[in-house]
C-alpha cells in the first residue's frame with residue numbers, strides 16, 4: 116500500500132482484506148468484526164495484524180487490544196464523513212494508543228492537515244492521487260489554535276500567558 | 278475591538294495562501310467539483326443564481342472603521358458597489374468572480390478579516406448581542422468569550438467535517454437580543470448562588486425545515502470550562518449526529534431523538550472522561566484575550582448634554598429618530614445608535630460602498646471608530662456621546678440612513694430570496710419593498726409599535742420567519758410565488774415559534790393581509806400591548822377569521 120508516513124511517501128506491505136476474502140500472507144488489516152471473531156487465529160499468523168474502524172464503530176471496542184495492534188486503520192468512505200476524526204483523538208488521547216493510525220478510503224490531500232492534527236500519522240491516499248503533491252498540504256498552517264494532542268503547540272500557549 | 282497578534286495574522290495569511298492554491302487547482306481541473314465544494318464553502322463561497330456569493334465573517338458583528346472601509350473597497354473593486362448584511366452578522370457579496378476571491382481574501386487579511394467558516398458543515402461565525410459591552414442589563418461583556426470560541430473553532434481539526442453546519446451564539450445580557458435560543462449552542466451568561474459568573478447552556482435550537490427552540494442542558498457552567506464543555510457537545514454531535522439525510526443532520530434532530538435529558542447525560546459523560554485540563558480557560562489566558570480588546574476612550578459625563586436636550590426641543594424629526602433609533606448606554610451621557618438599513622431605496626440589509634465609507638468616517642468621529650452589525654440586519658454605533666447625536670443624525674440623514682423605523686414593522690428581516698439565492702422558492706426583497714412602500718406613515722408605524730416581521734424565501738429560514746411576530750415564508754406553487762404567514766413567533770427572551778395563519782397567499786395579497794392583521798390588533802389592543810402580546814391573549818381565531826373569512830365571503834358573493 117502506498118502511504119504518506121513521516122513526511123515521505125513509502126510503499127509498505129500492509130494489505131486491507133475484505134471480510135469474506137481469504138487471508139493472504141504478510142501484514143493484513145481486517146475489520147473490527149473479523150478481529151473480534153478470529154482474534155486468536157489472526158495473532159497466530161506470521162504477519163502483523165491491524166484493525167480498520169468505520170466511523171460508526173466505537174474505538175472503545177479496541178481499548179483492551181491496543182498493545183496487540185501495531186496499526187489501526189480509520190476508514191473514510193467519503194472525505195466529508197468526519198466521525199473518524201473523533202475516533203482518532205479518542206484512540207490517542209483517551210486510550211493512549213501509540214501505534215500507527217492510518218487513514219484509509221477517500222483520503223484526499225486537503226483533509227490531511229486536519230487528520231494529522233487528530234493524531235493520524237499515516238495516509239493511504241485515494242486511488243490515483245499524487246502523494247508528493249499531497250505532502251505540501253501537511254504544512255498548510257504553521258500555527259494552530261487548538262490543543263488536540265498532536266505535537267503542535269497552540270497559540271494560546273505560545274502567547275506565554277500560561 | 279480585538280486586535281490580532283502575529284499568530285492570528287499568520288493563520289489568516291496562511292489561509293489565504295491555502296485557498297488560493299485550492300482555487301487554482303480547481304480552475305486547472307485538478308480538483309473535482311464535489312471535492313472543491315466543501316473547501317470553498319468553508320470559505321463562505323457559494324455558486325449562486327447569477328454569480329458566486331462570498332460571505333465574509335464579521336466575528337460577533339464587530340467592525341473597526343478601517344474594516345468597514347475595506348468592505349466598501351471590496352464592494353467597489355470586486356462587486357457592484359454594495360454589500361448585504363445578513364442575519365448572521367456577516368456581509369455577503371453577490372457578484373464577485375471566482376478567480377478573484379483569493380485576492381479579496383488577501384485584501385481582507387490586510388485588515389484582520391477573513392471568510393473562514395462562514396459556510397460549510399463546520400462551526401460557523403460566532404454571533405452575539407449587538408449591544409455587548411454597553412448594555413445596562415449586562416452581567417458581563419460576552420465578546421472575549423466569543424473571541425475565545427472563534428479561535429478554538431477556527432480550523433478545529435476534529436470538527437471541520439460535522440454532519441451539518443453548527444452555529445453558536447453568546448449573550449451576556451438578561452434580554453436576549455441575539456436570538457440565542459435558535460442556535461445549535463446558546464450560551465447565556467448567568468450568576469450562580471455564590472455570585473460566580475458562568476454560562477447557562479442551551480443546545481439544539483434552529484430554524485429551517487424543522488424549527489426548534491433549544492433546550493437548556495446545563496444551568497451553570499463555570500467560565501473556565503467553556504471550551505471543554507463545547508468540545509464535549511461537539512464530539513457527541515460529530516460521532517452520533519445523523520449523516521444519512523442532510524435534512525435530519527443538525528444537532529437539533531439528535532437532541533430531539535435522544536431527548537434533551539439523555540443528550541445532556543451523554544455530553545456530561547464525555548466531559549467527565551475527557552482531558553479537561555488542556556482546555557481549561559485559565560485566568561491568565563482569559564486576561565490575555567481581554568487585554569487585546571481595545572476600550573473606547575470614554576469621557577466622564579454627569580448626564581445628557583444640555584445642547585442635546587435643547588435640540589430635542591427644537592427639532593421634531595431629530596426627536597423622533599432619537600426616541601426610535603437610540604438605546605440606553607451603561608454610561609451617563611452616552612447612547613447606542615441604530616442605523617437602519619431598512620430604507621425605501623435599497624433591499625433590507627444592503628449598504629453601498631459610499632455609505633460604508635461615510636459610515637466609517639462618522640464612526641471615527643462619533644463612536645470610537647467601531648461599528649456593529651445586528652442580526653436584524655442593521656448597524657449600530659454603540660458609543661455616541663449625547664452632545665454628538667445631532668451632528669451624527671445629520672450625517673446619517675445626508676446618507677439616507679436616518680430612517681427612524683427601528684423595531685417597527687418596516688424594520689424587517691429579509692433574506693436575499695429569489696433575486697439572488699439559488700435555493701429560493703419566492704422573492705422576498707420585492708415583498709419587503711411592497712411593505713415599506715405601503716406602510717410609510719410614521720404616526721401609524723409608531724402607533725403599531727414593536728412589530729417584528731421576518732421573511733425567508735424558502736424553508737431554509739435564513740430570514741428567521743418562524744420567530745417573527747409576523748413571519749413570511751416564500752413557497753412555490755406550480756411555479757407561482759406564494760407566501761405562507763405565521764403569527765406569534767419571537768426570538769427574544771420569550772422565544773417561541775410562530776403559528777401558521779392559514780393557506781399561503783398570492784403575492785398581491787400579502788400587504789392587504791398584513792393590514793387586516795393590524796386592524797384586528799388595533800381593535801383588540803389593551804393599553805400598550807404589543808401585537809405579539811395581543812396575539813398571545815386573543816389567539817389565532819380573530820386574525821384567521823378576518824383574513825380567510827373575508828376571503829370566503831368574497832368567493833360567495835362572486
Ligand code: SF4
Nearest residue numbers: 692698701734735739
Ligand atoms: S431562506 Fe432560502 S431563499 Fe432565503 S437566503 Fe436562505 S436559502 Fe436562500
